[in-house]
Amino acid sequence: MSRVRLGVVGMNYWGPNLARNFDRLPGAELAWCCDLDTEILDRHRDAYPTTEFTTRYDDLLEDNTLDAVVIATSVPTHAVLAKRALLAGKHTFVEKPLALTAADARELASLGDREGLVVMVDHLLVYHPGLQRVKQIIDAGELGRVYYLYGNRQNLGIVRPDENALWSLGPHDISVLLWLVGERPVEVSARGESYLQPGVEDVVFGAIRFPSGILGHLHLSWLDPHKMRKMTVIGSEKMVVFDDMETERKVTLYDKGPIPRTETYGEYIQVRSGDIYIPKIPGVEPLRVVCEEFVRCVADGARPLADGHQGATVVEVLEAMTTSLHSGGVGIPLGEATQ
Numbered sequence: 001m002s003r004v005r006l007g008v009v010g011m012n013y014w015g016p017n018l019a020r021n022f023d024r025l026p027g028a029e030l031a032w033c034c035d036l037d038t039e040i041l042d043r044h045r046d047a048y049p050t051t052e053f054t055t056r057y058d059d060l061l062e063d064n065t066l067d068a069v070v071i072a073t074s075v076p077t078h079a080v081l082a083k084r085a086l087l088a089g090k091h092t093f094v095e096k097p098l099a100l101t102a103a104d105a106r107e108l109a110s111l112g113d114r115e116g117l118v119v120m121v122d123h124l125l126v127y128h129p130g131l132q133r134v135k136q137i138i139d140a141g142e143l144g145r146v147y148y149l150y151g152n153r154q155n156l157g158i159v160r161p162d163e164n165a166l167w168s169l170g171p172h173d174i175s176v177l178l179w180l181v182g183e184r185p186v187e188v189s190a191r192g193e194s195y196l197q198p199g200v201e202d203v204v205f206g207a208i209r210f211p212s213g214i215l216g217h218l219h220l221s222w223l224d225p226h227k228m229r230k231m232t233v234i235g236s237e238k239m240v241v242f243d244d245m246e247t248e249r250k251v252t253l254y255d256k257g258p259i260p261r262t263e264t265y266g267e268y269i270q271v272r273s274g275d276i277y278i279p280k281i282p283g284v285e286p287l288r289v290v291c292e293e294f295v296r297c298v299a300d301g302a303r304p305l306a307d308g309h310q311g312a313t314v315v316e317v318l319e320a321m322t323t324s325l326h327s328g329g330v331g332i333p334l335g336e337a338t339q
């Protein structure tokens with residue numbers, strides 16, 4: 001079958017990573033690169049001699065031979081550009097977060113369904129081979145019953161002026177927490193503070209309660225001495241840690257846990273500490289896997305793991321956490337998903 005022709009919009013910081021990955025896929029053709037700024041476009045012309053460059057987004061939408069649009073522009077523009085792409089009949093890949101409001105995000109997901117078009121969000125960690133292994137471990141029941149899990153995403157910088165640590169860093173961990181647990185949250189809350197710029201939180205602690213009793217937690221900060229990219233899952237039998245800062249030890253499975261109390265009431269609960277197992281994780285770039293999945297879904301009509309509905313639920317959680325953040329950290333219930 002012919003190659004999927006796609007165009008990348010937004011070529012400043014992150015867009016070039018998408019252009020590079022799509023360009024290298026045998027099943028794809030990077031037909032267009034688009035940015036409002038010609039100087040930014042000029043940086044990339046030599047790398048893609050057969051690609052067309054434009055400052056007009058409409059050039060992509062008017063190209064009847066173009067299958068898909070990849071949106072890597074600033075977050076406030078995602079919803080408008082994605083809606084226009086879908087109405088023009090293009091499969092649409094959107095950087096995280098899908099939109100600034102849950103209503104816009106749900107509309108995009110539904111529009112994709114209605115038009116029979118793929119909507120995919122760059123929640124690249126759900127495609128990370130290390131986290132894929134963690135998911136297999138959980139689903140195989142190796143941890144026993146999952147009690148709680150937490151993500152750490154801390155570093156010094158990049159300090160963003162236009163979005164806080166929750167919206168900048170949170171989509172990654174929220175998408176992973178929701179996918180690992182596989183339940184719709186019932187309530188979320190968040191606390192955070194702005195130290196460097198008024199009204200822009202540098203550090204956010206968020207909590208997610210799931211109906212089965214599992215608790216999820218996030219520590220998000222760009223004002224921290226540690227560079228951490230970690231997810232820890234605590235089960236009744238074992239515990240597993242994903243650490244993206246490690247090269248050879250991305251996933252560590254600990255045979256540690258409580259010993260079930262068998263007899264007399266009032267005894268201390270004993271814990272045990274057994275073997276530590278480090279599975280081998282393939283060293284592939286997660287963004288390449290993401291791009292492959294998008295091209296495969298466009299070609300086959302399949303639904304991606306990180307589809308528009310998953311993207312919309314992540315935005316719902318971000319929106320509800322923002323409400324909590326501005327209301328002293330109170331719990332905000334999440335209702336049923338609206339289609």
Ligand SMILES: NC(=O)c1ccc[n+]([C@@H]2O[C@H](COP(=O)([O-])OP(=O)(O)OC[C@H]3O[C@@H](n4cnc5c(N)ncnc54)[C@H](O)[C@@H]3O)[C@@H](O)[C@H]2O)c1
Nearest residue numbers: 010011012013014015034035036037072073074075095096
């Ligand atoms: N997945 C990840 O790990 C990851 C990492 C960094 C950024 N991102 C996401 O990538 C996106 C882009 O981030 P960035 O840091 O590169 O942003 P940026 O603001 O540096 O660049 C955005 C570019 O989009 C262009 N643009 C804006 N509106 C446009 C329009 N209507 N038509 C054409 N071009 C337009 C701008 O001129 C600019 O060059 C954001 O959604 C961000 O959240 C994702």
